[in-house]
Amino acid sequence: MARLILVLGLLFLWAPILLLAGYAFSADRIPFQWGGFSLRWFAALAENARVQEAALLSLSVATGAATLACLAGGLAGWALARGGRFCGRPLFGLLAGAPLVLPEVVMGLSLLLLFVLAQGAAETLLGWRLERGAGTIVLAHATLGLAYVAVLVQARLARLDPRLEEAAADLGAMPRVVFLTITLPQMVPSLVAGWLLAFTLSLDDVVLASFVSGPAGTTLPVLIFSSLRMGLTPEVNALGVVILVLVLAAVGVAGWVLRGRGGDPG
Structure with missing residues (x-):
């Protein structure tokens, strides 16, 4: 019974996605009408300059955002795991994890106000526009x-035996050497794994990008969402398949890293 419920739940989640992927290979101009197999x-899509520009921007944004998130998030995670008791630690942990539970609409609006x-x-004090x-x-x-x-x-650090770091320190290693080695x-x-997850989140985000982007910041998800207002086209189905493959690949690699290389240390 439990297995049946699991199968039905997965079918409910994946049926619309598989349906979209199937119609992406239809030769018919109507998005949800089968006209025979075709890659047209x-x-x-490969000849659409606007889509290519938006895709390049999305990849660039996702790479930069994932790298910044990896640096800042890595330091925050290390501070929470190895920082011990310090003034404001509960507040710091709350703020670090707040984006996990805050609605993206609230985050988008608050970031928009911050950027404004x-x-x-900058324009008043430095003359920069x-x-x-x-x-x-x-x-x-x-x-x-x-x-x-x-x-x-x-x-990850919570599973690491702190005695390894203590032993290195007892043997005369400086704190910087202990951290690096x-x-x-x-x-x-x-x-x-965090970089890949952050890359995936950035690659398919619409809400935050809609709030904080300008005329020159149209990412691929925002372009898709805007094109839906004028009617769905078969190219959007094909684009959805491409994005789906990229996202599944990134999530799969992240899962492999966590399972294969993220096992128990030592």
């Missing part, structure tokens, strides 16, 4: 991704 819409204030301050675009999207996505990286790093290598699997 993937070929048309920063624009005004800052525009919202790819840079603000990178910062917004990094804010979301760092929470996931911090959780992974903290969980003992702690950091144990953090690498969680950092890699």
Whole structure:
């Protein structure tokens, strides 16, 4: 009975996605009408300059956001796991994990207000005119991704025997050497998995990008969402398949890293 419920649940979740993937290979111009097997819409997608530009921007934004999230989230996770008791630790942990539970609408609105204030301050005090675009999207996505990286790093370090670091310190190793030779290598699997998860989150985000982007910051998900207002086309189905493959590949690699390289240390 439990297995049947599991199968029905997975079917409910994946049936619409598989249906979209199937119609992406239809030769008919109507998005949800089968007209025989064809790759014409993937070929048309490869010739669409606007889609290519948005895809390149999305990949660039996702790479930058994942890297920033990995750096900031790794430090936050290390501080929570190895920082001991310090002033403001509960508040720091709450703020680090807040993006996990906050609605993206609230995050998007708050980040928009922050960027507007920063624009005004830069123009008033420094004479700089800052525009919202790819840079603000990178910062917004990094804010979301760092929470996931911090959780992974903290969980990883919680499983690491602290006596390894203590033994290295007792043998005369400086704190920097202990971190670089003992702690950091144990953090690498969680950092890699966190980078891939942050990359995936950035690659398919619509809400945050819609709030903080400007005219020159149209990412691929935002372009898809905008095109739906004018009617669905078979190219959107093909594009959905491409995004699905990329996201599944990133999540699969992240899972492999956590299982294969993230086992019990030593």
